[in-house]
Amino acid sequence: MRFVWSIVKFFLKNISNILTKLKKNQIVSGSARHEAGPHVP
16 A cells, blocks of 8 residues: 555656646746737737
């Protein structure tokens, strides 16, 4: 059971890291899009 819990904690940590990376990427692309102009999709 302890082995399974370690795997679960490992996945949770990876998921949180991936989510933070995705949020940063979205913010960066959004700011770049805003600088390019409102006509850019």
